[in-house]
Amino acid sequence: MSKLNVPYKIYLDEKDIPSSWYNVRADMKNKPAPLIHPATLKPLTFEEMRPIFCDELIKQELDDNTAYVPIPEEILNFYKMYRPSPLTHAVFLEEALGTPAHIFYKFEGNNTSGSHKLNSAIAQAYYAKKQGLKGVTTETGAGQWGTALAMACSFFRLECKVYMVKVSYEQKPFRREVMRTYGATVTPSPSMETKIGRAINEAHPNTTGSLGCAISEAVEVATSTEGYRYVLGSVLNQVLLHQSVIGLETKAACEKYNIKPDIIIGCAGGGSNLGGLISPFMGEKLRGEADYQIIAVEPASCPSFTRGKFAYDFCDTGKVCPMAKMYTLGHDFIPSANHAGGLRYHGMSSILSQLYHDGLMEARAVEQTSVFEAAEQFARVEGILPAPESSHAIRTAIDEALKCKETGEEKTIILGLTGTGYFDMTAYEKYNDGTMSDYIPTDEDLAKGFAGIPNINL
Ligand SMILES: *Cc1c(COP(=O)(O)O)cnc(C)c1O
Numbered sequence: 001m002s003k004l005n006v007p008y009k010i011y012l013d014e015k016d017i018p019s020s021w022y023n024v025r026a027d028m029k030n031k032p033a034p035l036i037h038p039a040t041l042k043p044l045t046f047e048e049m050r051p052i053f054c055d056e057l058i059k060q061e062l063d064d065n066t067a068y069v070p071i072p073e074e075i076l077n078f079y080k081m082y083r084p085s086p087l088t089h090a091v092f093l094e095e096a097l098g099t100p101a102h103i104f105y106k107f108e109g110n111n112t113s114g115s116h117k118l119n120s121a122i123a124q125a126y127y128a129k130k131q132g133l134k135g136v137t138t139e140t141g142a143g144q145w146g147t148a149l150a151m152a153c154s155f156f157r158l159e160c161k162v163y164m165v166k167v168s169y170e171q172k173p174f175r176r177e178v179m180r181t182y183g184a185t186v187t188p189s190p191s192m193e194t195k196i197g198r199a200i201n202e203a204h205p206n207t208t209g210s211l212g213c214a215i216s217e218a219v220e221v222a223t224s225t226e227g228y229r230y231v232l233g234s235v236l237n238q239v240l241l242h243q244s245v246i247g248l249e250t251k252a253a254c255e256k257y258n259i260k261p262d263i264i265i266g267c268a269g270g271g272s273n274l275g276g277l278i279s280p281f282m283g284e285k286l287r288g289e290a291d292y293q294i295i296a297v298e299p300a301s302c303p304s305f306t307r308g309k310f311a312y313d314f315c316d317t318g319k320v321c322p323m324a325k326m327y328t329l330g331h332d333f334i335p336s337a338n339h340a341g342g343l344r345y346h347g348m349s350s351i352l353s354q355l356y357h358d359g360l361m362e363a364r365a366v367e368q369t370s371v372f373e374a375a376e377q378f379a380r381v382e383g384i385l386p387a388p389e390s391s392h393a394i395r396t397a398i399d400e401a402l403k404c405k406e407t408g409e410e411k412t413i414i415l416g417l418t419g420t421g422y423f424d425m426t427a428y429e430k431y432n433d434g435t436m437s438d439y440i441p442t443d444e445d446l447a448k449g450f451a452g453i454p455n456i457n458l
Contacts, residue, residue: 004102008091010253012084018248019071021241024279025351026067027286030358032237032350033325033458035061036312041456044322052219054229056127060238067283069241071123078122078155079245082111087253087414092381094401101404103397104259105417106250106277107384112178115387115419116273117148117233120242124231125152134227135159139189139214142168142342143175144387144419145233150184160184161228163191163217166209175423189214196220196318210334211345212317219320234270235315235324235349243276250414251280259412261292263400266416267392268296268305268363269342271349277416278361285360294361295400296352297392299371300440302335304328304348305356305363307446312456313347325458326353330449336439340368340427342389346449366395367438372431374398375421387419388427 025031034043049058060069071079090103108116128136135158140146146162153160162184169176169188179186189209190197194217200207207213215232222230233239254261264281266274274296284290296305308327315321317331326347333346348356355361368388375391377398378384386394397415404411421428430436 004089006089006257006259008089010087010089010257012249012252012256014080014084016249016252017076017079017083018245018252019076020068021071022244022248022279022283023063023067023069023241024244024275024282024286025064025237027283028354029286030354031064032354033312035322035324036458038314038319038323041458051223052230054124054127054131054133054231056131057124057238060241061236072126075123075126082118083245084249085110085246087250088382090382093378096377096381097398097401097405099401099405100408100410101401102410102412103401104412104414106246106414107417108246108273109384109387109417109420113144113148113151114422115144115148116243116246116276117145118151119245119276120233120239120272121145121148121152122155123242125149125156125158128229128231129156129158133158133229135161136229136231137161137163137218137222138231138233139163139165139211139218141165141211141214141344143172143179143423146184146186147175147178148233149231150179150182153184154182161218161221162186163189163214165189165211165214166207171426172423189217191217194220210317212331215316216318216320234272234345235347237351239272240275240279240349240351243272244279246273246276246416247279247281250277261414262411263293263295263413265295265297265393265397265400265413267343267389267418268298268348268352269389270345270347271352273416273418275349275352282355282360295396296356296361296363297396298363298365299335299339299343299392300365300367300438301339302329302344302346303365304346306365308348309450309453310353310357311453312458313453315347323454323456324350326350327356328453329446330452332452333449336441338437338439340388340430340436342387343392364396366392367440369431369436369438371395372428372436376431384417385421386417387421388424390416390418393417
């Protein structure tokens with residue numbers, strides 16, 4: 001076992017669940033750019049957002065100044081079902097790698113939905129209920145967010161309508177049935193229930209759907225149904241705020257055992273888990289109290305940070321949502337068909353985009369076969385079967401630990417292990433069969449997506 005005087009699993013007490021979320025925007029000198037209205041190009045106001053989003057969540061979205069937002073008791077009570085999540089010292093992985101580095105992982109897969117998404121789902125469901133709403137709509141791709149939201153809505157007895165990308169609805173029946181078990185209605189998208197769905201079905205009769213299309217349907221239903229609002233599981237400022245619970249607990253666990261991380265690593269899809277994990281550490285960095293190397297890891301097949309443009313773009317293919325300034329591959333960008341490992345969103349959280357733009361964090365792009373190689377290596381020694389998304393962070397953590405082996409440096413690495421891979425066995429099957437391939441888009445491929453980015457200089 002490792003020389004560090006730290007238990008294998010650091011469990012915090014129930015009372016150590018943070019009582020407030022931390023809003024990293026309060027400590028950012030360059031605030032993230034606001035969401036703007038596509039027609040007026042003006043920052044969206046509270047009133048303009050009200051038909052789409054819940055009131056309290058809009059306030060959180062717009063609040064760049066309040067550092068600590070108290071977590072309501074009802075949400076804290078729900079958090080107690082699966083939090084605090086353990087911070088584990090990956091001694092078996094260190095041993096297998098023969099590295100002098102110390103590796104820790106914060107595991108967020110310890111709940112039925114299987115990922116960190118429940119941290120924000122429960123908050124969003126709570127505020128919808130408190131506002132007296134009847135229900136919420138959302139989209140889901142592979143299904144993690146839909147599952148988390150279904151659980152959260154059933155807890156607060158709120159209706160939940162999920163538009164699930166048709167190809168996933170047909171090919172991933174298990175997540176669909178988990179959602180239905182928790183009382184959600186799940187509709188394959190594009191459907192014939194919405195105007196936009198019917199239009200898309202007419203224009204593309206055999207389409208298997210896309211996330212962008214499912215978002216458009218969910219927004220249409222939310223805005224045209226009495227007592228309904230639309231909710232989103234990543235990208236938005238409010239989601240990063242809720243996910244700060246991950247970072248705050250990580251920090252508390254570090255402080256308990258005097259662990260001083262040098263490198264903090266997380267996978268980046270829309271940026272919510274990474275934003276949540278790094279928030280309190282980034283706060284220290286922004287205030288000049290400490291320094292950390294922070295690394296976002298993304299798929300080489302969907303490289304928003306490493307090859308994207310920092311620009312205002314639409315958040316969805318259907319262009320029904322507001323525009324955000326972010327690192328983007330263009331709202332028309334769709335990763336190649338061989339892409340298996342999640343993290344397929346074209347854009348990135350505005351908060352993380354600004355931090356990256358200001359040089360406060362780095363990004364790496366990794367190829368999927370090397371991601372699954374890392375996943376398998378991790379599973380075999382640490383026991384947990386990681387989600388493909390999480391395995392991007394594992395890949396980079398292993399790479400950094402192997403660098404330490406070369407240099408003899410005893411760095412401390414923390415990685416966000418966002419979820420389990422039980423529903424991703426088709427991707428694991430491809431890897432095990434040796435039929436998984438890598439695809440890195442060419443500059444020409446990316447140029448097509450970039451061409452769709454509106455030319456807005458704000
Ligand atoms: C959704 C998801 C991600 C990516 O989303 P972020 O908003 O970037 O965190 C990562 N890991 C798992 C397990 C997920 O379900």
